[in-house]
Amino acid sequence: MQIREYANKIYQRVESLFEEKKLQATTFRCCLSLTAHELSFIYLNHTQDFIEVLLSETLSYESIDDITLLLTGLVKQQNLHYTPTSWLLSPDDYQLFLVEALPVKPEEYLDALKWRIRSLINYDQSEAAIDYFKLPVKKGAQENNAMTAAVVAQKSQLNKLAEALNHCGLLLTAIDIPELAMRNLTALYEHDEKSTAFIYFYPNVAILNITREKTLYFTRRINLTEYNDQQLYEQVSLDILRYFDYYQSQWRHPNPSRIFVASKNNVEQIKTLLSQYLSLAVEPYQLPATLMGNAKFKTLGIHYLLLLGKTLGQNENNAKTRN
Template identity: 30%
Template sequence: MTGLFTWSKAGRHVYLEVRPDGIAWAASTAAGNLATGFSECFPAKRQATLQALVNQHGWSGARASLVLPLDQYQVFQMERPDGLEDSELADALKWKLKDFLDFSPSEAVSDVFPFPEDAARGRGDLVNVVAARKPLVIELVNLVQGAGLELEAIDIAELALRNVVSLIDADERGVALVVLRERYGQMVVCRGGTLYLSRRLDVTLDDLQDAASQDAAIQSLALEMQRSLDYYESQLGQVPPATIRLVSGNNVLPLSSMLSSYVAATLEPLDWHELGRKADLDSRCLVAWSAGVADPGGRR
């Protein structure tokens, strides 16, 4: 009888993003929602930190998904070769990346995900090819398995963030989301549950907060955002979203108003209540939490 009142470990799923400054996590609960948290640690303390989390929350034996941060992989658009099965694409295409990677394709772990057909603009049948360094991936796999978790999947940041965008794109007209982290930002544009564009934004929170560099950082950030919207319209043939949602670890700076005079779109902070949350989410946990949020189509 006790099994009827116990939250099954088999039904529990943990989502992890291993960052330079710590481990962000989201975990399914018996109530059907996602609990989140962030544990600060140096890379040398990751194993001990993750093991402590597993012990504290009773995650031993739970399924786990890893989400790679933007700076741990690269994505390329490539033409899909004729005559290849889906299962053969990743390995075949990674060898065509030898001129673009700063490491040998033999040291790469690769995968593919679809490129929107209506954005190809006469460039053939395209796919997105993801490449990451094999030693890095092996290190993360060993980290998860060494803590007693059952690794089920490895995801990437923009596909995780797509889940959040899908929740606020009810009319499927497209939504842009900008997430600012300590050392860089990331902008994704999705429509109808499909990722159309992902861009790294080269700006740091220190530059945005420092009075001496703030004006230049704001203008640089705005320029990259506007260029991304222009590319989305001119090269992908899509109507740019009217609003950009912002997520930043610094809630003091009025970023929306600071950027508004440089960007054509309206800028608004992401409304957590719109995502069904009663309280704001620690922005460091956004990617991990997003990985656990199923989009309206049921995809992860």
């Protein structure tokens, strides 16, 4: 999901959220993400067969002005001026709605989608930056009856960081979401017809993806409550199994036989508890050694996994923005 070439006004830039922008021919990329008070940043060289991480930084900040200062210093120190840069949103930055197919003409689809989600957001529709991608058609459904994943973010919030990036000298070329970064990561293992589940644990929410043949079929957020660990992961496992059943019933594919988990904390505990409650093999996600050696990946840390996933940029499959 990309943003097209910036217009002069920042709102015009944000309005074209996630659509494609032409890049200079370079294999060097930056990618960043933000939480409430933390900025994660990587700079890498991504060739067709290998990823070389040249810089990885996690920096604390208090205000948007701090972000501008931090990035300006980083850009100057590392000579990153005009390096193509992606911004990976955090779950708090956007909402994702799965919407059943809308019975309208293709040229009317976006307007119909805006009308459909206006009651689902708690701010004015004019403040909503909206894009979407289609999921594969369910078994037995007509080709034009695919479910839509609508991504909605608030323009004024996006505007703040877009301005900061503009001022520090980076070239913002893409805004993306974790669901598609996760899809890029599982695609590296999907050279067969098996289905894959990938659950990424944030502090307060987990994102479940189900993919097959490098295509995103289903995604869902699972809220993480204040239960103790065993109760929490037992409930999460029940939710996962329920979504597995939905996937199997709607697309008629076998349940995922590859199950990956990732988290910045306690990933081994998560793996053990989910394996126990799902009665299935669960493994922490690792990049294939051919792309980045396991020792290098462990040194880099899980902290940057989704940023790496974004830079993989697999966009030839169903889960992509409209043309």
